Amino acid sequence: MKDTLPPVYLDNNATTRVFPEVVEAMLPYFTEQFGNASSIHAFGSEVGGALRQARKSLQRLIGAEFDHEIIFTSGGTESNNTAIRSALQVQPGRNEVITSMVEHPAILSLCDWLEKHEDVVVHRIPVDSQGRLDIDAYRAALSDKVAVVSFMWANNETGTIFPVDGLAELAHEHGALFHTDAVQAVGKVPIDLKTTEIDMLSLSSHKFHGPKGLGALYLRKGTRFRPLMRGGHQERGRRAGTENAPAIIGLGRAADMTLATMADDSARMTALRDRLEQGLVQQIGHCFVTGDPRDRLPNTATVAFEFIEGEAILLKLNQAGIAASSGSACTSGSLEPSHVLRAMDIPFTAAHGAIRFSLSRETTDADVDRVLAVMPEIISGLREMSPFWSDDGAKPEGFNPEYA
């Protein structure tokens, strides 16, 4: 039976399906209007016009005041690296960075490097058990030595949203620049940058049904800046390298489509997500939903199942035609479970068994039903095999391994 059903894709925080309309918009720019936007001839100028339209579309999606505040990059990671490094370079005398313990590796491993090799002092602000930022710790870390504060808009694993506009105002009280990694937020929640004090924002096209290999850095007008890449004058001299025209045009289309239906999509995804979470928690014991129940992305549900390991669950789900992801150590090749769940002090018993279902506007009721139909059996089957489990429930005390 499982062979006849279409696959269920619930890993949209990893990447999304490119909308067919987006592909269609991109195609002519590979073979017909393939010119370099910098060229004078017709091939080039037509592309230049299309790029301007795309830039305006993205401007609307993020509510930027000016379209020239957008710098196209190769993706979220490049935008993050550019923002942090630029902020440090334009403010000599300030050599500290504030970030959180739950950021994406594009921020965290960069900060590790800067701390270790470039004499930068890094403050990593902790979160509580629901993934909410410790504001007092943030206030305490702020000083006139801080060059940049970087907090993610929404967490990729739990969907928890940080109050970035308020956090930006606090940063400005101390003269620090404020950057937000909004890769998971753009396209999922309304963003209106012109009404905030955010100086820089990173986003990625493939998280909202655009093509991969493209992102953007929002740079508020008047913010001092040093490019990461040097070369040609593209992006007003702020990001050298020939524009990835087809991808930028695709992103523009994806931005238009996302913005057009965001309110409806958001409400529908929230309902589906809540039904999924409630269904899982009601049917399966010893599991709980992670993240901030009051303020999180509409599409993300991370449920931690105790006494079993995430990769095993994912393999069984995959066999049932369902794609999800896991904060488990084993899926990444390291031995530590997700740094996000650990920072939230989720016990090891559950962190290893955390499964993330991330929905898109294409997710249907039937998709949720499929998950709810197979999960109880998958979980009970694996628990039967677990030494931490017995017929009458959990019994981690009964198991005494040789080493711990």
Next chain:
Amino acid sequence: MWDYSDKVKEYFFNPRNAGALADANAVGEVGSLSCGDALKLMLKVNPETDIIEDAKFQTFGCGSAIASSSALTELIIGKTIAEARTLTNQDIANFLDGLPPEKMHCSVMGQEALTAAVAAYTGETLEEDDHEEGALICKCFGVDAGMIERAIRTNKLTTLEMVTFYTKAGGGCNSCREPLEELLADTNKEMVAEGLIKAEEAYIFGAAPQPVKKKAQGFVIPDQPPTPMAPPQPSAPVQIAMPVVAAAAPAAAPVAAPAAAPAPAPAAAPAMSAAKEVIIAAKIIEEMRPVFHRDGGDVELVDMEGSLILVNLTGACSGCQIASLTLGGLQTKITEALGRPVRVMPVAKT
């Protein structure tokens, strides 16, 4: 997702001998929740014959951990305790047609559970194992940070080359060079603080010479760490031998025939196609000679080894800057004619 063998998938989706064994008389428990891996191995051993009559497992872990546990029970049922003692984690991995390098620890866990169960049966006591592994650094050879750090400390290693000799880490694709450098520098720094090595011996991050540009040939990473090796010399990077240049001159000697009479190179003699290639190359060189003559020089074919075409430049061409340019043209022509990339290299004629 991991590239699991069909057998791993089969033993994960349909595990043999999963569950509790009520009448077990030897139990081995290893791992912990915090590690994300744990295995309880239960054996029923016949006290008369020492034969393992039944075995079952309970595993908390990923797909390959469950498959490894199940494979372990299949491997030991029917064996005597003495036979079971000889089982290694590699046997488990082999039974499953291999495991990804990141997942080899799953087979190690199986072997450790067996050791623990056997010890429980015979009443031996086990040595404590702190089981620190750390992140996997070298994916080619499956070497983790814990093992590398132990090797650095035990053997007082202070160069990247020695780390590779002792642990194999970095001996494959070398893309783990940066984490390896960091680990060596960090560990050395700690060792200096602990007084184990002198500060000037310690490896400083970024101090290693650049990797050699040319492809190394004939450089084999030893399977076993060479234990009796002399103490590492801090400032003596191991130079990887480059047979390309070294072999060129001697090889040229026996076939120093003028290009006008293309004698097949000895190496190419048995295979018709190789001989044909030499003839084609020689013909092209012959055609190009007027170009060299114009500049007051000459060129001749010396030898052909695989993709390497050795030529001898004389007269004005030898040492001339234009020569490399002209040789580039020659290289393009021969590459086109043979339909495979070749490299033309000038050598001294002996």
